[in-house]
Structures are given as structure tokens and as C-alpha cells.
Amino acid sequence: MLDLFRSRRKWRSRPALRRSYDVVIVGGGAHGLSAAHYLTKRGIKNVAVLEKSYIGSGAAGRNTTILRSNYKTPEGARFYDASIKLYEGLSADLGWNVMFSQNGHLTLSHSDRATFVMQERAEVNRQLGIDSRVIWPEEIQRLAPAMRVSDDSTWPIQAALYHPPGGIIRHDAVVWGYASAADAGGAEIHPYTEVTGIERSNGGVSRVKTNRGDIETRIVISATAGWSTTIADMVGVPLPITTHILQAFVTEPLKPFLDVVIVSSQMHVYISQTDRGEVLVGAEIEPWTTYRQQGTLNFLQESCRHMLELFPQLEHARMLRSWAGLCDISPDYSPILGLTEIEGFLVSTGWGTYGFKAAPIVGSTLAELIDTGRTPDLIAPFRLERFYEDRLVSELAAAAVSH
Numbered sequence: 001m002l003d004l005f006r007s008r009r010k011w012r013s014r015p016a017l018r019r020s021y022d023v024v025i026v027g028g029g030a031h032g033l034s035a036a037h038y039l040t041k042r043g044i045k046n047v048a049v050l051e052k053s054y055i056g057s058g059a060a061g062r063n064t065t066i067l068r069s070n071y072k073t074p075e076g077a078r079f080y081d082a083s084i085k086l087y088e089g090l091s092a093d094l095g096w097n098v099m100f101s102q103n104g105h106l107t108l109s110h111s112d113r114a115t116f117v118m119q120e121r122a123e124v125n126r127q128l129g130i131d132s133r134v135i136w137p138e139e140i141q142r143l144a145p146a147m148r149v150s151d152d153s154t155w156p157i158q159a160a161l162y163h164p165p166g167g168i169i170r171h172d173a174v175v176w177g178y179a180s181a182a183d184a185g186g187a188e189i190h191p192y193t194e195v196t197g198i199e200r201s202n203g204g205v206s207r208v209k210t211n212r213g214d215i216e217t218r219i220v221i222s223a224t225a226g227w228s229t230t231i232a233d234m235v236g237v238p239l240p241i242t243t244h245i246l247q248a249f250v251t252e253p254l255k256p257f258l259d260v261v262i263v264s265s266q267m268h269v270y271i272s273q274t275d276r277g278e279v280l281v282g283a284e285i286e287p288w289t290t291y292r293q294q295g296t297l298n299f300l301q302e303s304c305r306h307m308l309e310l311f312p313q314l315e316h317a318r319m320l321r322s323w324a325g326l327c328d329i330s331p332d333y334s335p336i337l338g339l340t341e342i343e344g345f346l347v348s349t350g351w352g353t354y355g356f357k358a359a360p361i362v363g364s365t366l367a368e369l370i371d372t373g374r375t376p377d378l379i380a381p382f383r384l385e386r387f388y389e390d391r392l393v394s395e396l397a398a399a400a401v402s403h
């Protein structure tokens, strides 16, 4: 029985904390675990991932798993596209089926202005070789036959930005796949290990304090998304981040009727059908700041109303469960990634409602930065300094839709 249990384990049980590590990663979500995996691939193995709860307990385990790269800025589109490419090869890389379904992604437009912005986005995307184009109601109806595309609705559909490589993945598979591969590569994963302080000496980080004892290290990566300001405060790095909740719900499993992901920023709703048949519905962040991951009835009411506008046939579908997670919003809706003014303190934050799709490229570029000492070109536009230099990368038009 014990042997059977052992063979089912996908990573080692929590080891004792060592006195020192080359790299300490705070946060056992997709970003922290991905960074650990790519560090071990580069031969940097003395790595610890410290997670205050169970791995994947943050936004990584609560997100709606929409992956896409049809962003508006060239910096953003190029960056997310590199991540999608890594996702496409991830099952083979990790030896773990992450169940990536690339069935296409439709962002609906209900006004001339929105259609115009989509045309701009499609143009930027095409110049970077990203498959993305504006389509009209006839083709929309062909791609989503169950959706109401008629003129007599409250929000008639004028056009859509169609992004064929977009789709959904299994968040648990991504988290467990990265954890398993990082562990096999030699990194240590420490759930239920909370970082309570970070000490500095000679201008750089020197010690991480936890509820299980202190660790010496010269490099700390904070991959704590909604909690990132609490960790950055420990080293005295102010981050322009506010934390909000984002909610989602699923219906009971239904026969497959929807392949593509449907998004409407004007209606503040997005809808997909999971491989289990559940209809997954999300909306916009709540406007207040909080660390309480608690849902609201208002969200359920509004998102059901918008879901029924598009899919009236779901009127009698029963809701199975709903939940909320934390989102770290930056002023320009782009991430903050890489070095900070404190030597050895690196951040991955500003992921808002759209960071799950970035997990592979975040991990691989941070590992490259640590290994080579140079910031990769792909993430150079997302340095924290941009807020001091007034070089914002505004993704408002393509990222304000929550995913």
C-alpha cells in the first residue's frame, strides 16, 4: 500500500529547509513553479519554492485558463506569443499532459469604436505573425452556432476579433506538471512555508525569514501576484500595484455545444465550455481593493444576465460552484518583470486578470536573467523603472477584458 502511494507521488514530500539556497522563489503558483523548472533546466538546482499554503492555491488554481496572444502593443503581443509557443510544447517538455485545446478565441464587438480598435489589434498581430483577424456575423455564427447573433438582442454583435490559436488549458495540470518537473530537476518545493520577512545587507537581499526558520540567499524572486506588494514591502520596494478580486462560476456539465472561447468586453462577460462540459463564465474585476477571496451575489446576477443574452438556452442550467481570486493590477495593464533597485530582488507581478498565459515565458526569461545576468529583450519593456521613466506599455484596450 505504501509502495502504491509512493509511486503515485508526483514530487517529493516536503523536505527540511536548508540553511541556504542559491535562489529562493516566494509563491508556489504557476509563475514560481515555472521559474523553478527553467532554472533547473539551466543547471541551477539549489532552488527553493516557498508557498504559504498548498501549491496552486492562489490565482493559478482559480483562473479560467484562457490562453491567447492577440494583444494590442507589439511588446505585449510578442511576449505573450512566445508564451503560447512554450505552452504548445509544454506537455512534451514536462512529460505531463497539460490538455491545451486551441479551438479559437472570439472577442465580440458591439460598436463601431470597438470594431475599429479590433482592426488595429489585428494589424499589430499580423505584423508579428500572430494569427488574428476581424470577422463578421456570418462567420461568427458558423464558429459558434449555439450563440445568439441576431440583431434584436440588447447588444447586437457587429464583428469579432478571431484568434484561432487561442484556447483553454487545465490549470491543475500546468501547476502539477511544473511542480513535478522542477522537483525532478532538483528544486525543492515547500508548501505551508510562509515568508514573514526579507533582510538586506550591503544593498542586496541576504536572508529570508519564514514560519519554519531563516534561509540565507542572494537571490529572491517574488512570484506572489495578488500578494506581491506585501512581499515587496519587506525589502522596501514600492510597487504600483493594487489588489482586487476577480470571480468566476461554472454550470453543471452539459453536452458539448461550444468549442471557441467567447469574450465581450462591452458586456463584461466571457464564456467557454470546459473539457468536463461545464460552462465557465467570468466577468470584470471588482472595483474595490481587498485580500479577501470572497464572491458576491451581484457578480452572479450580472454575469448570468449577460450569459443569457448570448446563450438564452442556458436558462435552466444549474450553477455548480463559484469562486474568487486575487488580481494584481498595474497602471498600464502590463506586467512588471525582472530586476528591482534592490540587488537580488526580482519580481513577477502586475498580472491582473491575464497572467496565467504568461507562466512559461515568465519562468524561462527570469531563469535566463539569473543565469546570464542580462535582462532578455522580450521582458525589457516590462521593467519596474518604466514607471519612473514614463515609458508605459498600455494594454488597456486588449487586457481590460478579464483574462
Ligand SMILES: Cc1cc2nc3c(=O)[nH]c(=O)nc-3n(C[C@H](O)[C@H](O)[C@H](O)COP(=O)(O)OP(=O)(O)OC[C@H]3O[C@@H](n4cnc5c(N)ncnc54)[C@H](O)[C@@H]3O)c2cc1C
Pocket (backbone or CB within 6 Å): 026, 027, 028, 029, 030, 031, 032, 050, 051, 052, 053, 054, 055, 056, 057, 058, 059, 060, 061, 062, 063, 064, 065, 066, 067, 193, 194, 195, 196, 223, 224, 225, 226, 227, 231, 246, 247, 248, 282, 323, 324, 325, 326, 327, 348, 351, 352, 353, 354, 355, 356, 357, 358, 402, 403
Ligand atoms: C477568477 C480568475 C480568472 C482568471 N482568468 C485568467 C485567464 O483566463 N487567463 C489568464 O491568463 N489569466 C487569468 N487569471 C489571472 C491568473 O490566474 C494570474 O495572473 C496568474 O495565475 C498568476 O500566477 P502566479 O503564479 O503569479 O500567482 P498565484 O497563483 O496567485 O501564486 C502566488 C502564490 O504566492 C503565495 N504567497 C503569497 N504570499 C506569500 C508569502 N508571504 N509566503 C509564501 N507564499 C506566499 C500565495 O499563497 C500564492 O499561492 C485569472 C485570475 C482569476 C482570479
